[in-house]
Structures are given as structure tokens and as C-alpha cells.
Amino acid sequence: xxxxxxxxxxxxxxxxxxxxxxxxxxxxxxxxxxxxxxxxxxxxxxxxxxxxxxxxxxxxxxxxxxxxxxxxxxxxxxxxxxxxxxxxxxxxxxxxxxxxxxxxxxxxxxxxxxxxxxxxxxxxxxxxxxxxxxxxxxxxxxxxxxxxxxxxxxxxxxxxxxxxxxxxxxxxxxxxxxxxxxxxxxxxxxxxxxxxxxxxxxxxxxxxxxxxxxxxxxxxxxxxxxxxxxxxxxxxxxxxxxxxxxxxxxxxxxxxxxxxxxxxxxxxxxxxxxxxxxxxxxxxxxxxxxxxxxxxxxxxxxxxxxxxxxxxxxxxxxxxxxxxxxxxxxxxxxxxxxxxxxxxxxxxxxxxxxxxxxxxxxxxxxxxxxxxxxxxxxxxxxxxxxxxxxxxxxxxxxxxxxxxxxxxxxxxxxxxxxxxxxxxxxxxxxxxxxxxxxxxxxxxxxxxxxxxxxxxxxxxxxxxxxxxxxxxxxxxxxxx
Numbered sequence: 001x002x003x004x005x006x007x008x009x010x011x012x013x014x015x016x017x018x019x020x021x022x023x024x025x026x027x028x029x030x031x032x033x034x035x036x037x038x039x040x041x042x043x044x045x046x047x048x049x050x051x052x053x054x055x056x057x058x059x060x061x062x063x064x065x066x067x068x069x070x071x072x073x074x075x076x077x078x079x080x081x082x083x084x085x086x087x088x089x090x091x092x093x094x095x096x097x098x099x100x101x102x103x104x105x106x107x108x109x110x111x112x113x114x115x116x117x118x119x120x121x122x123x124x125x126x127x128x129x130x131x132x133x134x135x136x137x138x139x140x141x142x143x144x145x146x147x148x149x150x151x152x153x154x155x156x157x158x159x160x161x162x163x164x165x166x167x168x169x170x171x172x173x174x175x176x177x178x179x180x181x182x183x184x185x186x187x188x189x190x191x192x193x194x195x196x197x198x199x200x201x202x203x204x205x206x207x208x209x210x211x212x213x214x215x216x217x218x219x220x221x222x223x224x225x226x227x228x229x230x231x232x233x234x235x236x237x238x239x240x241x242x243x244x245x246x247x248x249x250x251x252x253x254x255x256x257x258x259x260x261x262x263x264x265x266x267x268x269x270x271x272x273x274x275x276x277x278x279x280x281x282x283x284x285x286x287x288x289x290x291x292x293x294x295x296x297x298x299x300x301x302x303x304x305x306x307x308x309x310x311x312x313x314x315x316x317x318x319x320x321x322x323x324x325x326x327x328x329x330x331x332x333x334x335x336x337x338x339x340x341x342x343x344x345x346x347x348x349x350x351x352x353x354x355x356x357x358x359x360x361x362x363x364x365x366x367x368x369x370x371x372x373x374x375x376x377x378x379x380x381x382x383x384x385x386x387x388x389x390x391x392x393x394x395x396x397x398x399x400x401x402x403x404x405x406x407x408x409x410x411x412x413x414x415x416x417x418x419x420x421x422x423x424x425x426x427x428x429x430x431x432x433x434x435x436x437x438x439x440x441x442x443x444x445x446x447x448x449x450x451x452x453x454x455x456x457x458x459x460x461x462x463x464x465x466x467x468x469x470x471x472x473x474x475x476x477x478x479x480x
Contacts, residue, residue, distance in 0.1 A: 014035075015034055018032045021072065024071075025064075029064050029067075033094060037068075038093055039061075039068055040064075041100075042057045042060055042061065044057075045057045065086070095109045095135065104139070114174060116170075118170055119170075120166075121162075123153060134147075138227070139176065139226065140176050142226075143226065145228065146172050146173055147173060147230075148169070148230050150166055150169050151230060195215050196214070196264055197214055197255070197259055197262065197265070198212070198213045198221065199211070199252065199265070199300075200213070201244070201248050202247060202269055203240065203246065204243075205236065207228055207231055208229060208247035208251075209226075209251075210228070210247060210251030210255075211226055212226075212258060227254045229250060231246075244269070244273045245273060245276070245292070245295075248273070249295055252298055262299065263301070264298065265300070266303065267304075268303075274304040276292070364382070364403040365378045365381070365403055365405070366403045367379060370405060370420045372420070374405055377398050381398065381399065381405075398418070399415060401415065404418070405417070414452075416453060416454055416455040417453065417455065418455050419456045425456060425462060428450060429463055432449045432453075433470065440470065440472050440473050442473070443460075447460055
């Protein structure tokens, strides 16, 4: 197949054409990169002789080769005999060495990287160095973390300063390949039950990362690919929950050729993220809701793993920070807490105590917006009143966020804001019934939306009364 010279999208056209021809063999038997497509042999060798001098795993591999050549012939494509290698146990391709043990960087290709002169003297040289190292980033645990001092020099808002931090980062990236780099395992696609693909993710202050792994024949997990990236300035302002979901999304996209259409095990750290991934929650953040639509395209089973046991993914996402950054990080932590990050405590009593401690005795409470028992509960949580025994007991189910009172959910969900003003209640029902997100869905549909976000006594009756007076609903209602 020949693409005319000068086509801007010629490479993409060629790649799509090759994938279309060999799609039924990808990725189990063939991996396609333009005109290079290695045909894989079996992961486990069957030494049984099927013909004199021919073992079963060799015959199976030759059958795969024949199937691929037949498919190419059907598409009127030819293969160069002089450039091809057949039936080899190890091969160098695209800067990698692939054999039965896995894949690793080609030492001959690493020679230029290991002798790269330092310091780098311009942005162009930084781009060149990162371009070479980034080609083998799947072998580097925490690439986004280790390359961050160098990528910082590429930003227009940063001045050119080559200091000790940049020199150390450059040497750390070189050190990853000092002994030919890490060997990544061989992916196995034939047993999803006992050997599923495992995706471990985590998010830190400045980057997100993850690991694709799989158990080999002896039952021990082995890494197949590392993945990480730094967060842009806007993403660094996300809440920790949002960063964790972004980390899951990024890793699933990066590993999609291994995972899509297969059962996988997804390991995450925070309990709230694990709950959202397992249950069909309605999310108020439209960005996270859009991400979840993509995430739920995959067939996964969630396994919650604590950060102390999630060492690899934690290492991919945790960036070191200097002492001068501590005040700013503390401000970010406070703003995240005020934005609604809910901490899970051991029991209801610990929840109430921890709420008062983390929110502070002098926390703002907008008492003029509340009346009755809700005003008493808010004043108690804010530390402005001692509260009766009954108020203290009921306060276990509430918390303060941004001066407003919220009712804690019974299960993994978001806190519901308490409303007391009749006009505000009506405005909420009107928006969730008549507005863009409402669609005049009737009493039950509107009540479910209101109950998910807000709380007050007699909600259902209030919603039912409003819907019965909706002119649009009455016109569409069936006459019985």
C-alpha cells in the first residue's frame, strides 16, 4: 500500500487502513504501527509434537501467520520478504526488544539518551530531550512526576531557569535506563476470569497516574505499562474526588486497547470514588457526569485498596513539594473542605465530633435562613449554642458547608442542603420540574431530583401540589 507524498493526513489514513484490514487479529495476535505489525506467538508453550519435529505452539503460530497473510492478500496488500523475520524468539522493533519475557527498551537506541549533554541550554533542547525520553515513558514509574521540573520550562508563563532541580530531574530520567530499563510483562487475553487486566489509579496534588498489570502463570502480578501525566493549572484546583475520577478516566483511555470489551479489575483508593463507580449515582458536577459516561463504557469490577497498599499508583501521582509551598497547599486544603469534600468516620458519633473540629468553633452559619429545629442544629454545629440533648442527637445527621446546613446521606451520596424558606423551596421545584434539567417528568421524577439535592419536611406533598398545578403537565395528561 502506497500513500502519495505530501498528504498532510497520509500517516493517519495508512494507519486506519491497516487497522481496518487486520482488526479481527488486534490485539490478541497482531499489534499494528503503520507498516510494522509483529505477529505474536503463544504466551504458554505447548511442547506436544503434532508433526515430526514440529511442536504444537510452533504450528499454532504458523497458523496465525498464515491467517494474517491471507487477510493481507484479500486486501491486495503485499509483504516484503527481505524485510520480514519469521519464527524468531526475539525481535527488535520500533526501539523495543520483544521476547517471551516481555518488552524492554533497545540498549542501542538508549546510547544517545545516556550520553545526552547537560545542562540543556534552550527550550528546543528541552523538547528534544523530553521527546526521546517520552517515547519510553511506559517503562518509567512516575514519569509525570520526574519530568515536571523540565516540562515547567516549556510553559510560556515560566521564565528560563536551569537550576539544580532541573539537573536532578534530567539525571533521574536517565537513571531509569541505566541498566537497560525495566522489563514489562506480556499481555494475556485468553483468560478473563483468573487473569483479568488490573488497573490501579491514584491522584496527587499535581499529577494523576496509574498502572496496568496482570497475573502471570505463577499467579504473581506483573506490570504491563505505567501511565501518568501532570495536571494543568485549572485541573490542580479540582477537589480530590474530581482528581481521582480524572485519574480513572485518563488511565482507561490510555489502556483502552487492552481493556475495551473485556472484564477488568479497577483498583481505586477513596471510598467515595469506589461507590460512585459501582452505583448509578446522579452527579451534580456536569464535568464528572460526562466523564462517568465514558468510564461506564468499560466492563469493570471495583476493588477498593488503601493508599498504603497502593504503592505503585501512589508513586505515580505524588509530587514532592518545597517548604515554601506549604502555606498555599494549606489554603487549597481548606478550600476543598469548604467545597464539600466529606470525610468518612468510623461511626455517627465520630462524624459529629469530627465535623465540629474540622469546621471550627467559630464557623459561619447563616442562621437567618433557617428556623425551628434546623436553626438550633446549625447553631450547635457552629459552636454558638450548647444545644439540648435532642438537638445533639439529631445533629449527628447534619453538617455545615459554606455557612449552610446539609443533611448527611444514609449511603454513599452527596449531602442534601436543608431549605426552610417557602419561596426558595418553590424556586427549587420549579427549576427541577420546568427547567432544562426537569422536562416535566411528573411527581415521582421531580421528587427524586429534588430529594437528591435538597431536604425539608413534607417534600413529597410540596412537589405533588406543584405538579398538580403545572399547566403543561395538565395539557399532556391523559383524560380518563
